Amino acid sequence: GQSLEQPSEVTAVEGAIVQINCTYQTSGFYGLSWYQQHDGGAPTFLSYNALDGLEETGRFSSFLSRSDSYGYLLLQELQMKDSASYFCAVFKGGSSNTGKLIFGQGTTLQVKP
């Protein structure tokens, strides 16, 4: 089967740095994605790692280690607007044209003043 583990809640203060970890077990791994979802909103794609290493996009960075089946999302210079749910997701499929995205249960990030 496949599963993803991420913390259910994380709290941090404005201006701080927070790391949200994700461990996964899946076959046919094609990459690890991260999505942000504000209350009442739709998921928004943040980042995607197909290969090992760090991807940086502004204040957000994402890391992947395929040998450890582990990744994380790093949020720097936290702002109040970063309060949201963050989902890691892996693609499970037999080929690049078949398969589906498997989501973790989500991490609720609360940023405090």
Added chain:
Amino acid sequence: DTEVTQTPKHLVMGMTNKKSLKCEQHMGHRAMYWYKQKAKKPPELMFVYSYEKLSINESVPSRFSPECPNSSLLNLHLHALQPEDSALYLCASSTRPNQPQHFGDGTRLSIL
């Protein structure tokens, strides 16, 4: 605003009604998806269309019927829904199934 457009944004319907949810994207994506999401839960996959053909049906009840008229449009036809079907219904698209997905704003559905 997103590049995947869903209509309507809100829908209230009775259990005997028939309605349709619509989704449109003009990014040239060849994979499109329907998800159901309950509060505080991750999106739950319902259907995947790849190159306008249904490739995955996650054992969804037949009261939900998807349709992909062309590469830009995706519909979800609803009939005889149950109160437990009340949820946020999300449409998404990607260049290919193994690529990151772009979500629409969703349709918030309430079944009376």
